[in-house]
Amino acid sequence: MRTLLKKMSFTIAIMFCSMNILCEDLDEPDVSGNLCDYQVIIDEDLYGNLESSSFEFVNAEIIDDCLNIELGASGCDGANWEFKLVDSGSITESSPEQRFLKLQLINIELCDAFFQTSISFDLKPIRIENGINEIILNIDGLQSALNYTY
Numbered sequence: 001m002r003t004l005l006k007k008m009s010f011t012i013a014i015m016f017c018s019m020n021i022l023c024e025d026l027d028e029p030d031v032s033g034n035l036c037d038y039q040v041i042i043d044e045d046l047y048g049n050l051e052s053s054s055f056e057f058v059n060a061e062i063i064d065d066c067l068n069i070e071l072g073a074s075g076c077d078g079a080n081w082e083f084k085l086v087d088s089g090s091i092t093e094s095s096p097e098q099r100f101l102k103l104q105l106i107n108i109e110l111c112d113a114f115f116q117t118s119i120s121f122d123l124k125p126i127r128i129e130n131g132i133n134e135i136i137l138n139i140d141g142l143q144s145a146l147n148y149t150y
Helices: 002-025 044-049
Strands: 056-063 066-075 082-092 097-106 113-122 134-139 146-149
Touching: 044 082, 044 097, 056 146, 066 097
Parallel strands: 097 134
Antiparallel strands: 056 066, 066 113, 082 097, 134 146
16 A cells, blocks of 8 residues: 555656646746847947947838847858947937937958848837837938837
């Protein structure tokens, strides 16, 4: 009888452990709501002194709260590229109000091949929260301003 109880206890313990493992393997929804790769940085000094490796914009669009940028640059494979999107901190008093940003690419790759990559930035930090729900984004080097509605 004692052996039967031990076997049953062991079996039940294994079942609970298996159930726990199965639950942990399920994908949990992203409750943070942050689906972008990077955050926008608001820093007047950094904006004024920002230096970037050479790149070209291929495409830029806003989807929900993410600024999605496709860009191209010379390099070996683009795996070591680093990015920053910096806001000047200035807001023009126009309708709608406008912000000014610069994209920085840090590229230490010394190859002449041309690669394209896509990145995204969370725009929530640059929202204007005094009843405004639209901003024009002027990104240095991008031919057209973008309209961010939130």
